[in-house]
Amino acid sequence: MDSKPEEEDDVMDQFMDKFRNQKYAGAFNEDRWEEEFDKVPMFMKTAPEEVDPEKAPELACLQSILTDDPEERAKACKEDGNDYFKEKDYKKAIEAYTEGIRKKCPDQELNAVLFTNRAAAHFHLGNYRSSLNDAIAARKCKPDHLKAVIRGALCYMEIKNYAEAVKWCDDGLRINSTEKKLQETRTKADKLQRAADRDARRMKQAEKKKQTERSALLTTIQSRGIRMQEERKEEEEEESHPDGLTSEGVTGAQVCLDAEGRLSWPVLFLYPEHSQTDFISAFHEDSRFRDHLTAMFSEDLPPWDTDRKYQAHNLEIYFEDEVSECFYQVDPHCTLLEALQHSRFRVKAGTPSFLILVQRSPFCMRYFSDKKVHRIA
Incomplete structure (x- = not known):
């Protein structure tokens, strides 16, 4: 039989006996443990004023950390x-x-x-x-x-x-x-700064002039008895004007007042049969619809009019009253001002708009079949 296990057990027993009978050389004395405990840097209640790094390197290092300049x-x-x-x-x-x-x-x-x-x-x-x-x-x-x-x-x-x-x-x-x-x-x-001040003055003068012109324009419009459709769209970033005159009309032009005190409007002609439009940038308020239609449809007919039926004498003019959802027919011989002065007409976004249809055409009959229409007597 192998005797090594028994020898190892004897060595372990001797070690345990020695451990029980002898104290660890570095152990704390039971009677002075608090005094000895206070000598350990991590547990000191108060640090000494002067520390020798060679004799107490641990304390010197700790003190350096705690007293960082x-x-x-x-x-x-x-x-x-x-x-x-x-x-x-x-x-x-x-x-x-x-x-x-x-x-x-x-x-x-x-x-x-x-x-x-x-x-x-x-x-x-x-x-x-x-x-x-x-x-x-x-x-x-x-x-x-x-x-x-x-x-x-x-x-x-x-x-x-x-x-x-x-x-x-x-x-x-x-x-x-x-x-x-x-x-x-x-x-x-x-x-x-001088240049910025100069530009600010110019902008202020230009804005003042613009406001003066706008005020004169609105006064003239009101004196004509023309009604503007007020629009307020707070959710949009674009500036809206409660008087119904946007800074620019939907087509990029705006109503203007000439030296003689007469108005010229941007006007939109809509052709619902062909989903087409025509834009007149400056329709003078004293001009007649017939004159514009004759100039537009006398010689060069639009390419979308393949049947060649859009001719001045063959056209009817209407505007829509969005409040009553009714359509009103306009006499081609009347002026723009007379149409705008109609009690049910409202100028929307600074641009009057009119529908142009071929009279008695099948499309015209279908278009107005389910709508309220006030025709010329």
Whole structure:
């Protein structure tokens, strides 16, 4: 039989006996455990004022971590940021400067530098608003920090706030009256601000003139007894006008008033039989429908009229009253003004529209078969 298992058991028994009878050399004394426990760095209630790194390296390391100097760490972050900036790695530079700012060191001049440097990194990335915010923060730390003033002025130039750019340049020139960058920036900003002011005045004058003309136009329309269909579409981005006159009619033209006080309207002719339209950009209010139809259908007939039945003497004119859902026939010999003055007519979107159909045609009969129509007697 193999005697090795018995020998191993004897060795284990001897070890256990020794473990029971002898104490561990590094064990705490039962009577002084609190005193000995307080010598362990992680469990000390109070740290000693001076620590010898050679005698107590663990304590020295721990104390270094707990008493980290925020100013030194902020400086280190600034240097890291500067290195990244030189390499044109502006995103990492921003991260480094941000970490330095978070140290909240008591040195306000250092904080101003960190904010200014981060502003420069943001500027190179085109983040002009963020750059400006950092320049403002830098000046709060140190109001006379010239680089922050220059950076802020340049940011205002980029966002086209020339008045503030001039103001910041003036602040900087009070700090250093010979700063060339500020002198150049101020000259450019002042020139652009003057141009912007001039353009604003011109726009204001043009808008005032436009409003005056619009007011005169509406007064003339109202004096004619012409009714506009009011439209309000708040859900749409396009500007709507409660008076029914949009800035431009649906066809791109708008009613205008001539020197003699007469109106010319953009007018739309609709041909429902062929789903076609004709647009008259300036239909004078004293012109007759017959004259326009004769000019349009006398010689060159439209290509869609394959049967050659759309001829001036053969056409009827109607308009629709959307409120009553009725159609009203218009006498071809009447003027546009007379049609617009009809009690049931409403000008929609600044463009009067009329339906043109061939009289007594099968399509005309079918089209009006289920509609209310008021014909000429």
